[in-house]
Amino acid sequence: MSRPIDTENIITNRHRIRFTAAMNLFLALTYLAIKPLFTRPNISWLHYLHFIFQPLILFASITEITYIVVIASYISIVLFCSDAAVVVISGISVSRCYLEPTAWCLGRLYENGVWALLGVFFCLFNLIAFLQSQNLSKQLEEKDVKEAEINELLKIRKIAPKFNKLKINAHKIHSLHLFLIVQDIIYVAITLAKTFTNPIYWLSVGHIVLDPYIVYLGKSENKSFYDMTRIVYILFLLGDVALFVLNLELNTRDVAEWLAFLFILVYISLDIILIALSSEIITDHLNLRKMKSSI
Incomplete structure (x- = not known):
């Protein structure tokens, strides 16, 4: 198909999505590296979802298929919610320690503080990925319309696309x-x-x-x-x-x-x-x- 080439804005959006995916994978690897150092129960295992979905978001940054980019934006929101859950649960655990200044509680404060901080960074990059994916999907929709118009014109003129x-x-x-x-x-x-x-x-x-x-x-x-x-x-x-x-x-x-x-x-x-x-x-x-x- 005679598809229009990417504009500078589209290229920028693609780069931003790749950057957020790379940062989320880096954070996931960081989580994997420090996880053995912590022993208390938590729901930080939700960060493993990034190993599954970030490759798909990376693909969305290079594809020309609009619906895949839309799906990637929804995935980013799902990841945002899962990481936000880690932040909220960790925050609740931290808040309970204000009234219990014991050694065990200080240990919990340290561990959950780390998980909360890591989750905040995850949420930040997930939010950026969602916004950029939304922008990219709209830009690809415009390219789809232009491509359809070009192909229709070629069909009228009986020119092979x-x-x-x-x-x-x-x-x-x-x-x-x-x-x-x-x-x-x-x-x-x-x-x-x-x-x-x-x-x-x-x-x-x-x-x-x-x-x-x-x-x-x-x-x-x-x-x-x-x-x-x-x-x-x-x-x-x-x-x-x-x-x-x-x-x-x-x-x-x-x-x-x-x-x-x-x-x-x-x-x-x-x-x-x-x-x-x-x-x-x-x-x-x-x-x-x-x-x-x-x-």
Whole structure:
């Protein structure tokens, strides 16, 4: 489809959404790192939701599909409410300590104060993500209207439309694979170092083969190519998710294991994005074929 290109405002909104998603993931990793230091019961486990939903919000920052951005804005509100619940519950626990200046209460004051502060930062970035997603969805709706007008004009003139989204998404996929190559090398080095003590990291070494291969092939726009790679991305995602869950069970981590854990999170996020971009390309091919047959 002859879709209008992003304006400066749209690009800015996309960057802001990516920034909030990155900050929320950083806060979630911070939560994961400090959680073993606290022993009292709390509902801070709700922060784990960010590991599930932030990759989807990251994808919303690059997609051209309006309803996905709308869904991302709703997800941001849900996350805001869950994080706000942590803040409120922690605040209630803190307020009760004003009348009980005991050692146990001071410990609870410290722990719940940390959870409340962390929750406030989560809420802040969730709110920004919601507002920016709302703005982006309205801007994409305007692009949808303009695109429909252009396609209608092309249909009247019996001119085959050009799907510039194919080139855009192919370029995005190529760039993501190029970005991952350095990470792949470091991850494989960590995997080799941890082979005897923690061999689970082998579940994600397939990226070291796939990423250079995709970069070598270049920016393909062939539908069958993305039919194949989408299956590969799904398999990689399943392996990365399994590895992520296994890593959550580790009680202690050294620097290399923390770095590997961060890389696994990046792999999961980008696997989801790659699956979605591949699906968009496949859908665009089908739509292009349908539109050409109707001319």
